[in-house]
Amino acid sequence: MRARRFTQIAASGALLLAIAACGSTEMTTSTGASASASAAASDEFGAGCAAVPTDPANKGSFEAMAKVPVATAASGNPLLSTLVTAVTKANLGDSLNSAKDITVFAPTNDAFAKIPAADLQAVLADNATLTKILTYHVVPGRLSPDQLAGTHKTLEGKDLTVTGSGTDFKVNGNAAVVCGNVQTGNATVYIIDSVLMP
Numbered sequence: 001m002r003a004r005r006f007t008q009i010a011a012s013g014a015l016l017l018a019i020a021a022c023g024s025t026e027m028t029t030s031t032g033a034s035a036s037a038s039a040a041a042s043d044e045f046g047a048g049c050a051a052v053p054t055d056p057a058n059k060g061s062f063e064a065m066a067k068v069p070v071a072t073a074a075s076g077n078p079l080l081s082t083l084v085t086a087v088t089k090a091n092l093g094d095s096l097n098s099a100k101d102i103t104v105f106a107p108t109n110d111a112f113a114k115i116p117a118a119d120l121q122a123v124l125a126d127n128a129t130l131t132k133i134l135t136y137h138v139v140p141g142r143l144s145p146d147q148l149a150g151t152h153k154t155l156e157g158k159d160l161t162v163t164g165s166g167t168d169f170k171v172n173g174n175a176a177v178v179c180g181n182v183q184t185g186n187a188t189v190y191i192i193d194s195v196l197m198p
Contacts, residue, residue: 045145045167048108048178048191051079062182069097070104070187079179079191082112090130096138102187103143103152105160105171107195108178115195132156136198142188145169145181158198172196 044052044062056063059076066073071093074080083106087093096104112120123129136156143152148169151161163170169177175194182189 043145044179044181046177046179046191048079048193049182052077052179052182066183066185068185070099070102070184070189071096073184073187073189074106079108080106082109083107086112086124086130086134089124090127090134092131092134097186099138099186101140101142102155103139103141104187104189105137105139105175105196106189106191107137107175108191108193111175111192111194132198133195136160136196144188148180148190154198156198160196 049062052062053060055061058064059068060078061076064073064076071084071087074087075084087096096102115123123133133156136154136158138155139152139160140155145167148162149164151159153159160172163173164177167180169180169190171177171190171192171194175192175196177190178193179191182191
């Protein structure tokens with residue numbers, strides 16, 4: 001029991017260190033020029049964006065999400081309640097909210113529903129495995145759509161590969177971006193239709 005708790009604490013500590021080293025408060029555009037994160041483009045794309053509330057007063061709207069850090073923003077998005085539950089169980093909310101300039105591939109509720117219920121419950125109960133899976137969905141730096149295609153090292157340590165262009169992207173060959181280039185206070189989010197496994 002003590003060994004398992006130590007593993008959980010060590011994993012959380014490693015995540016905090018990895019997130020702290022993610023980058024500066026500036027982002028580099030494809031032209032090499034720097035721009036503040038708050039000036040990031042907010043041209044969301046994808047059929048899944050239609051499910052996001054349009055009323056700016058709704059905390060799940062694009063406008064409201066752009067004003068708060070990523071974990072807080074996700075908590076207001078109706079597509080991401082299962083992800084929010086997973087992040088909360090792994091105690092990663094504060095770490096994600098305090099990170100500087102990250103890209104998050106955020107699985108929808110339907111993406112989690114593809115996992116057999118017993119398997120999902122087992123992962124949610126295993127903090128070390130859950131942390132590993134969740135940090136595999138986070139990449140240092142705010143990737144704009146024109147920077148998205150390619151291979152990117154995740155906070156978990158392994159690479160993920162994005163293919164496509166324009167508004168049509170897939171992650172690791174099977175997770176489609178259903179709503180992309182969503183801006184939050186500290187992250188660019190690409191909502192995907194499958195959970196990525198490291």
